[in-house]
Amino acid sequence: MTTRTEPEPLAPGSILWDIAGDVRLLLSLPAAAVLQVAHPAVGAGVDDHSVFRTDPWGRARRSLDSLQLWVYGGDRAIEEGRRLRRLHRAISGTDSHGRAYHALTPAHYAWVHATAYPVFLRAARYVSRPLTPLDERRLYDELLQLGRVLGIDDRDIPQTPEEFWPYFDTMVENELERTVVVDELLDPRRPVPPPPGAGALLRRVWPLLRAPLVRLHVFVTVGLLPPAARERLGVAWTPRQERRLRRLGAVVRTVVRSLPDRLRYLPVARAARSAAR
Template sequence: MSSAAAREADPVPPPPGGVLWSMSGDIRALLMLPAALTLQVAHPAVGAGVDEHSVFRTDPWGRGERSLSSLQLWVYGGEEAAEEGRRLRRLHRTIRGTDTRGRPYHALSPANYSWVHATGFPVFRHGARYLIRPLTPAQERALYREWLQVGRVLGIHDRDMPQTVEEFWPYYRKMLATEVERTVVVDELVAAGSPVPPPDRGPLPLRLLLGVLWPVLLPPLARFRGFLTVGLMPPDAREAIGLEWTQAQERRLRRFCAVLRVVVPVLPERVRYLPRARRARAAHRAAGRRTATARTPQA
């Protein structure tokens, strides 16, 4: 098969103007990602894989940067999206071991790989209610359809994922009832006392300053990270994992998110959207203007 034919057969990312196109590049989506990651590693196999094979303890900033770049490619990468999906599968081929229940696991087994992907939908849906706006039923279905498209980009077969929202919820509830647990990695992600090295990205003067201030900055930042991680996780998932959440915390979260819902929409696009999303949005608008110009009758 020619390279052109191979590209034509590649799964396509979600469409411009869709729900994910608007949500996943918004800076507020960054606040949802820790909850999604924590729900992923609550699965015994996924938690064991991250515990044994990930560099999240030794290189948290690098891992975070790479994960965010990958996620943006899934939605805004165009032809690069499918190649990123193939790269991720290659990366996970050697990840295998034994989970906390004594079961052998492989990162690419459909049950495990699909769960990692599936967690994004309930977390995005729940987080949008707080940080952006509640989704209408039509938007929720659109979000799920687009999330299935992302799954195809990642190499997940349709047979391994529920194909409708109505089919998703029984699958999700069964996973919460029978699989998820409070793994070692979950505890590390929500604990305020987990050691995190100072940032090693950005301008050198800033890195040096943060290195000096890090012992003072880390404790409140870690508490805030844990607060958002637990708060933006869907309540049923939070309960299944065994994470505590109080009414006082809920009120604080609602106040914080209410401020963001007012402030973020009025920010300039260069601030509101992540760089790859911003470039993709600009390119899409430019293409639309060129198409409109081409269709305009000449005098």
């Protein structure tokens, strides 16, 4: 009888160690979230069970904290993967087509993870630097390794970039749709409360800041969606918007390069990188 070995956590020197703790990650995660909830089963699970409407800041912070553990947590990453699977055991229901769903259905769970690859590649192209073909392959291998940490079986997700793209195209064409949650995430008029703990001044000016910040958030989210997904979801994107996104990306690259580590990296990543040195 063979025993299943523990997955190997990610380590310093991996591409994910460089990008998953960089503040620019905050620009790419919303596009991945839209791809995820465009799947009817995932969208229904979020619609039915998530607190993203009532506690958007808290929900985002908890997701980000979890993601940082996956990459920088070492042995704690393994336990975080187990915790997430325990958490998702209770998430089930019926989607908008009347079909039963469960969060741990392998195809659904794998799709959520798979969305990271195309979005990371697009974000690198705009706000960081395009990856070389070799680094694209390394990144994919690392995402497979991370998937094992999260409990995703190799048989449930393509094992090479060459296998990934036909899978992705099929998912976009045959599975994705503009769910209720997609509509909400891409609505520039949606109500967003001030961050918890905001000072009196920020609370006072938040009604003025909210609209332009949400519009910028939606603009970047749409821009970082793969074009085929934008088309499938009926989201317009013009050449003028493309030029604006490229200009914004150039500004982001310039600014982030000049930041000290304490501002460039998120706290968990900064601590892990410092300890690794």
